Amino acid sequence: MEEVYLDNSATTRAYECVGELVKKVMCEDYGNPSSMHAKGVAAEQYIKEAKETFAKLLKVKEKEIFFTSGGTESDNLALRGAAWANQRAGKHLITSAIEHPAIINTMRHLEEEGFRVTYLPVDRYGRVRLDALKEALCEETILVSIMYVNNEVGSVQPIQEAAGIVKAYNKNILFHVDAVQGFGKYRIYPKKLKVDLCSISGHKIHGPKGSGILYIGEDVKIRPIVFGGEQQKNVRSGTENVPGIAGISLAARTIYQDLDVKVAQMRRLKQRFIKGVSQIEDTTIHGLYDETSAPHIISVGFAGIRSEVLLHALEEKGIYVSSGSACASNHPQVSGVLKGIGARQEFLDATLRFSMSEFTTPQEIDYTLDTLYNIVPKLRRYTRR
Amino acid sequence: MRYHTFLIKYGEIGIKGKNRYLFEDALVRQVRFALKDVDGEFNVYKSQARIYVDCNEEYDYEDAVEHLKRVFGIVGICPVVRMEDQGFEQLKKDVTAYMDEAYPDKNLTFKVEARRARKSYPKNSMEINCDLGEAILDAFPETKVDVHHPDVMLNVEIRREIYVYSQIIPGAGGMPVGTNGKAMLLLSGGIDSPVAGYMISKRGVGIEAVYFHAPPYTSERAKQKVVDLARIVSRYAGPIRLHVVNFTDIQLYIYDQCPHDELTIIMRRYMMRIAEHFARKDGCLGLITGESIGQVASQTMQSLAATNDVCTLPVYRPVIGYDKQEIVNISEKIGTYETSIQPFEDCCTIFVAKHPVTKPNIDVIRRSEEHLSEKIDELMKTALETVEIIEVK
Numbered sequence: 206m207e208e209v210y211l212d213n214s215a216t217t218r219a220y221e222c223v224g225e226l227v228k229k230v231m232c233e234d235y236g237n238p239s240s241m242h243a244k245g246v247a248a249e250q251y252i253k254e255a256k257e258t259f260a261k262l263l264k265v266k267e268k269e270i271f272f273t274s275g276g277t278e279s280d281n282l283a284l285r286g287a288a289w290a291n292q293r294a295g296k297h298l299i300t301s302a303i304e305h306p307a308i309i310n311t312m313r314h315l316e317e318e319g320f321r322v323t324y325l326p327v328d329r330y331g332r333v334r335l336d337a338l339k340e341a342l343c344e345e346t347i348l349v350s351i352m353y354v355n356n357e358v359g360s361v362q363p364i365q366e367a368a369g370i371v372k373a374y375n376k377n378i379l380f381h382v383d384a385v386q387g388f389g390k391y392r393i394y395p396k397k398l399k400v401d402l403c404s405i406s407g408h409k410i411h412g413p414k415g416s417g418i419l420y421i422g423e424d425v426k427i428r429p430i431v432f433g434g435e436q437q438k439n440v441r442s443g444t445e446n447v448p449g450i451a452g453i454s455l456a457a458r459t460i461y462q463d464l465d466v467k468v469a470q471m472r473r474l475k476q477r478f479i480k481g482v483s484q485i486e487d488t489t490i491h492g493l494y495d496e497t498s499a500p501h502i503i504s505v506g507f508a509g510i511r512s513e514v515l516l517h518a519l520e521e522k523g524i525y526v527s528s529g530s531a532c533a534s535n536h537p538q539v540s541g542v543l544k545g546i547g548a549r550q551e552f553l554d555a556t557l558r559f560s561m562s563e564f565t566t567p568q569e570i571d572y573t574l575d576t577l578y579n580i581v582p583k584l585r586r587y588t589r590r
Numbered sequence: 591m592r593y594h595t596f597l598i599k600y601g602e603i604g605i606k607g608k609n610r611y612l613f614e615d616a617l618v619r620q621v622r623f624a625l626k627d628v629d630g631e632f633n634v635y636k637s638q639a640r641i642y643v644d645c646n647e648e649y650d651y652e653d654a655v656e657h658l659k660r661v662f663g664i665v666g667i668c669p670v671v672r673m674e675d676q677g678f679e680q681l682k683k684d685v686t687a688y689m690d691e692a693y694p695d696k697n698l699t700f701k702v703e704a705r706r707a708r709k710s711y712p713k714n715s716m717e718i719n720c721d722l723g724e725a726i727l728d729a730f731p732e733t734k735v736d737v738h739h740p741d742v743m744l745n746v747e748i749r750r751e752i753y754v755y756s757q758i759i760p761g762a763g764g765m766p767v768g769t770n771g772k773a774m775l776l777l778s779g780g781i782d783s784p785v786a787g788y789m790i791s792k793r794g795v796g797i798e799a800v801y802f803h804a805p806p807y808t809s810e811r812a813k814q815k816v817v818d819l820a821r822i823v824s825r826y827a828g829p830i831r832l833h834v835v836n837f838t839d840i841q842l843y844i845y846d847q848c849p850h851d852e853l854t855i856i857m858r859r860y861m862m863r864i865a866e867h868f869a870r871k872d873g874c875l876g877l878i879t880g881e882s883i884g885q886v887a888s889q890t891m892q893s894l895a896a897t898n899d900v901c902t903l904p905v906y907r908p909v910i911g912y913d914k915q916e917i918v919n920i921s922e923k924i925g926t927y928e929t930s931i932q933p934f935e936d937c938c939t940i941f942v943a944k945h946p947v948t949k950p951n952i953d954v955i956r957r958s959e960e961h962l963s964e965k966i967d968e969l970m971k972t973a974l975e976t977v978e979i980i981e982v983k
């Protein structure tokens with residue numbers, strides 16, 4: 206096989222139709238949506254259309270959709286924007302210990318700015334502990350942020366229960382969901398979940414990099430974090446990334462076509478892969494792997510093989526995967542998430558993440574398994590003595 | 591101020607007797623190479639035992655100086671203002687204006703040093719010195735003349751045009767690359783080997799390099815890092831032919847057959863053999879390594895002797911007596927440090943023993959290598975045949 210791409214939680218291949226549309230917007234409908242002439246109006250149409258799309262998919266209002274440069278900016282705007290706008294009500298924030306760096310590092314920065322942050326522990330399957338959430342809530346709490354699907358082990362968080370607990374304690378506390386790994390796999394309805402802020406990224410759903418969405422409930426007070434020409438109701442200044450917005454919108458519409466069929470297919474492949482990989486000695490699957498876990502992420506520990514070595518050995522066979530999470534893997538540090546779920550020491554530096562998309566085929570899964578059967582025993586022969 | 595020409599001063603070239611033209615031609619070549627990526631048109635030529643760079647069109651002065659500062663063989667770079675000869679009265683005005691613009695603070699001592707390449711000029715050098723000095727003193731009464739230790743040495747050269755300069759920007763020193771043959775650098779991704787390459791190149795030696803790649807234990811990024819390092823060194827050393835050798839199978843075979851604590855030494859002996867093979871093939875006259883005595887287990891005196899044992903070409907180790915910090919200082923100066931410290935594993939550290947031998951005995955090592963006799967020739971052959979060559983410039 207030429208190329209087996211199993212790193213879809215890092216990024217995805219864009220849909221052909223998205224690539225074509227982005228090019229058309231860049232080269233033909235290239236107007237500035239703020240311009241008064243027809244060229245500007247044509248560009249503005251794409252923004253209107255995208256708002257309609259996301260309003261419909263999320264069952265929210267169009268005016269609650271904001272466009273950003275991606276998941277990281279959406280998370281920053283949600284946390285920094287909401288924390289600063291609501292600090293008079295208190296300076297306490299809550300998140301989980303297994304969030305993406307876009308959340309964790311933003312929280313750390315807010316701590317430096319005088320906010321107090323509680324990091325909730327998770328159970329051994331990587332789900333945030335609701336009892337800890339109940340304990341952490343206090344009068345000072347203004348914002349809770351929990352991810353929908355964990356990017357490293359694929360655990361699905363009990364968002365509805367968590368938001369229920371938070372709102373029952375104090376309905377004014379804002380609830381943010383980082384849905385970067387969840388959107389396009391799950392139908393997410395912020396209002397039903399009692400969620401006030403929700404981040405989505407374009408390139409995880411076969412859309413363009415540099416495109417993202419932040420849902421901001423209409424009653425939510427938010428302070429901008431970038432300043433400029435007061436576009437998007439002055440919440441997010443800067444000329445809108447029209448090609449990216451057109452692209453993320455088309456990607457969302459496309460991924461929602463037959464979504465249930467696509468997800469069911471991924472689940473079948475996940476089970477097939479888990480069954481196959483379990484036949485290799487001294488391996489472990491991190492987190493849950495039944496229906497309650499994400500359909501596309503499988504985190505596997507291979508005792509005795511450094512993840513980087515196995516990753517490159519797979520790469521030689523045309524198979525692309527991640528060690529831990531791609532965002533953190535530039536740093537040779539051990540994954541905080543694996544530690545958080547209590548993974549055994551021998552797996553901390555020996556875990557790979559396989560992540561699928563709707564393009565993944567049974568043949569690719571079988572080829573990957575065969576390759577693993579072949580190279581894992583060989584690599585285990587040569588370890589540091 | 592707009593400078594129209596650079597006068598390039600060189601040092602050691604001057605003493606090379608009848609070979610002098612070879613050195614000068616090499617320097618002209620290196621100056622041209624250094625300026626090829628700078629915005630502007632540059633005319634580089636030698637004339638009367640000097641090298642000039644004329645910049646007749648618009649050009650990027652700062653960038654040009656930066657690039658010239660990297661050329662080995664240049665001792666000083668003098669930015670020159672060229673003036674048309676419109677009579678001595680006009681020259682007085684022009685020189686005064688030059689002083690005014692170049693030295694806003696006039697509280698200085700100076701000396702005029704005139705030279706006539708065009709002997710038909712109506713005044714002789716002594717008269718020019720006196721008369722221009724007087725003009726400057728008249729214009730700026732706070733200046734003083736000091737013929738022994740002037741703050742400003744104002745050079746005035748009468749050629750077809752008149753060349754005026756007073757600044758000397760220090761150059762890189764050394765000798766022009768290409769005047770002392772070529773050598774093969776064992777380039778890892780670390781701090782020391784790029785510095786070693788730079789130092790040997792400074793003495794006029796062209797550089798080739800060999801890097802040992804060990805997939806899947808070392809990544810594409812580790813290789814890219816070495817290419818990046820070679821590119822930085824090539825700014826000084828000129829184009830570098832980089833040999834990327836796949837070393838995995840040899841390494842694993844040694845790991846299988848030899849005592850583990852000798853792995854690194856034996857591995858390094860095979861690296862030297864491979865480096866020497868390519869060195870001889872391409873006409874290199876020596877090997878270069880970044881070794882420094884005692885820095886790691888494979889760089890003790892005994893270990894160096896054990897690795898040196900397999901080489902017949904001379905091995906140059908320019909940082910042998912340097913402390914790590916001294917090497918780091920040079921790598922920061924030449925711009926390789928930031929790249930060197932990127933954290934990618936290199937092939938020397940993958941299977942390193944917890945307690946490698948620090949005092950290897952050459953005879954013991956040779957006997958250990960006998961365990962490799964069955965397959966090593968074949969593995970070496972494959973490694974040599976599958977080399978990937980990257981021309982870095």
